Amino acid sequence: MKTLKYMAIILSLAFIIYGCSVNPVTGKREFMIFTDEQEINFGKEADPDIQWQFGGVYNDQQLSAYVETVGQKTASVSDRNKIPYHFKIVDTSDINAFALPGGYIYITRGLLVRLENEAQLSAVLGHEIGHVNARHSMKRMQNTLGFQVLLAILDQAASGSKSYQEWRGLVKTGSSVAFAAVSLGYGRENEFEADALGTKYASRAGYDPQGMVQLLQLLKNLSEREPSSIELFFMSHPKTSDRIKKVNEEIAKLPPQNQKGVVNQDDYKSKVSDLLIVQKAYEHYDKGEEFRSKGNYSQAINEYNQALSIRNIAKAHYGIGRVYSAQGKYDQAISEYKATLRIDPGFVFAHNSMGIAYMNLRQYDNAVTSFKKAASLYENFDDAWANLGEAHYHLKQYTDGIKALDMALTLNAEHPRAYTTLGLCYEATGDKQKAITAYEQAIKVAPKESYTETARQRLSELKKS
Structure with a gap:
């Protein structure tokens, strides 16, 4: 009271x-x-x-x-x-x-x-x-x-x-x-x-x-x-x-x-003249994104390359990288992500996507570097923190993994993968009860996520033991 x-x-x-x-x-x-x-x-x-x-x-x-x-x-x-x-x-x-x-x-x-x-x-x-x-x-x-x-x-x-x-x-x-x-x-x-x-x-x-x-x-x-x-x-x-x-x-x-004033049409046209050229490249990039989202990868890459023929824009390289990642061509994807970052070093999503490509190649140290960079550039990026936690788990750096995953779940309490990886980290450190709690949360918040199947399997094993 x-x-x-x-x-x-x-x-x-x-x-x-x-x-x-x-x-x-x-x-x-x-x-x-x-x-x-x-x-x-x-x-x-x-x-x-x-x-x-x-x-x-x-x-x-x-x-x-x-x-x-x-x-x-x-x-x-x-x-x-x-x-x-x-x-x-x-x-x-x-x-x-x-x-x-x-x-x-x-x-x-x-x-x-x-x-x-x-x-x-x-x-x-x-x-x-x-x-x-x-x-x-x-x-x-x-x-x-x-x-x-x-x-x-x-x-x-x-x-x-x-x-x-x-x-x-x-x-x-x-x-x-x-x-x-x-x-x-x-x-x-x-x-x-x-x-x-x-x-x-x-x-x-x-x-x-x-x-x-x-x-x-x-x-x-x-x-x-x-x-x-x-x-x-x-x-x-x-x-x-x-x-x-x-x-x-x-x-x-x-x-x-x-009721009257300046218009400054000539000044405006001069200031945006380069943007008018770059926008033509972005029109091809936007078409590439439409094709990529539908799985039409060859047409997507064609549009991205047409964009690059007009102007070397970072997002066109990033789009090509995402196509290569979807096709499992991770070395080529990393090359495109690096090209993206040479143009725009602060492009957060390229750092994160490059980290995922490194993870698929089991280059976990490189993945940690990429995810840390993404999280430092955009502190509220829950996926970057979740991915960082997973990379630490593969390196058996469980304490660091738990810290990163806790941050991911603070930012997004329903992150579809973070609870499963958190459970794996806790289980690896011998904290059975916290692992069970994490797996149960994974099943609750993301029951249809394929990654959650790992949580179901581990939860079943822990409850038997």
């Missing part, structure tokens, strides 16, 4: 302290249990997960610097211009842009090649800045798991726990919710508000506010010509004609001097 009373008092104090937050856009008081600092820290922690969910950051420093410049110029005149903003290009042909809490804003390579001028770029970044300013993403987070997160933080603070794994698990949970918010959008009214704010911020930054109208018209045209390319974007947004009407109403409200 005392514990419940204590927690109730803490929660009540939290509500009083955070419940008086003022929305910087509307000026109205609203209930928020997260401070600006917590919001910024959450965005920082979730950023790697979101990056890799969308294929990683596009590797072009000059273009990235250009997007960052336009983004910072637009954010500097926003209602929350005191928080740090980060603008990143994610390496996917999908047409999208999205934001995390705390100023982390992303635009896809696929959308950049479709835009026509800098005013449109400011408009789309301004729209995402608007989501951050109005705290749309943080409100979604708060509504979905705010109390759970708060209680978890209080619990760790009260117990003095500073477990790195517990913290990473908490971050992974939050990142999953953030990814869902990014994918599903914020609802009709929030999107209208972000359009209005983006129009205002772009205008304040000196851009023609018609850039927002042009952007929306461009997206509308794309949805009619190539519906599959923009399906995700429109799934979560209001009807485009309604958005255009409301944006024009917002422009009419602007001071006369702000």
Whole structure:
């Protein structure tokens, strides 16, 4: 009873302290249990997960610097211009842009090649800045798991726990919710508000506010010509004609001097000129991925090679490597993964896939090196930790294996292979009861996984002994 009373008092104090937050856009008081600092820290922690969910950051420093410049110029005149903003290009042909809490804003390579001028770029970044300013993403987070997160933080603070794994698990949970918010959008009214704010911020930054109208018209045209390319974007947004009407109403409200501004079409075309060439290579890569996913390997390799004939892009080598791995040609796969990493040393999935190829060749020391690199580049990569644990098991490094597998299961409590390998490690160290528990969990969370058959066999043997 005392514990419940204590927690109730803490929660009540939290509500009083955070419940008086003022929305910087509307000026109205609203209930928020997260401070600006917590919001910024959450965005920082979730950023790697979101990056890799969308294929990683596009590797072009000059273009990235250009997007960052336009983004910072637009954010500097926003209602929350005191928080740090980060603008990143994610390496996917999908047409999208999205934001995390705390100023982390992303635009896809696929959308950049479709835009026509800098005013449109400011408009789309301004729209995402608007989501951050109005705290749309943080409100979604708060509504979905705010109390759970708060209680978890209080619990760790009260117990003095500073477990790195517990913290990473908490971050992974939050990142999953953030990814869902990014994918599903914020609802009709929030999107209208972000359009209005983006129009205002772009205008304040000196851009023609018609850039927002042009952007929306461009997206509308794309949805009619190539519906599959923009399906995700429109799934979560209001009807485009309604958005255009409301944006024009917002422009009419602007001071006369702000109703016109720069467009910078020539500058924009110059900045994205190389991307327009590279995108042709990615079109072949995307086709290669479609063929590979269907098992049409010869056609996939043909598309990847056509991509490479246009530009030596890392992902085309990675695609060829994955085909070779699927065909059991592990030495050739490793050669392609190495080619991938010579172009992009930070490409996490190539390190992980190369480790798997080494495992199949029983080169476990090399596999450990690859998996460690993948996990160091992307700490929340549960597969890399599970694979690392398996490599340690084969090397009879059971303590290291258990540590890696515990991390994998902290990040993903239903990982299909980690419990089985964990059971093998415990069994090898003579801890029969922990091995039994791990095998039972493997059967519970992944009953149809082929790897789980090992758990069933070992569990049966242990229970007989």
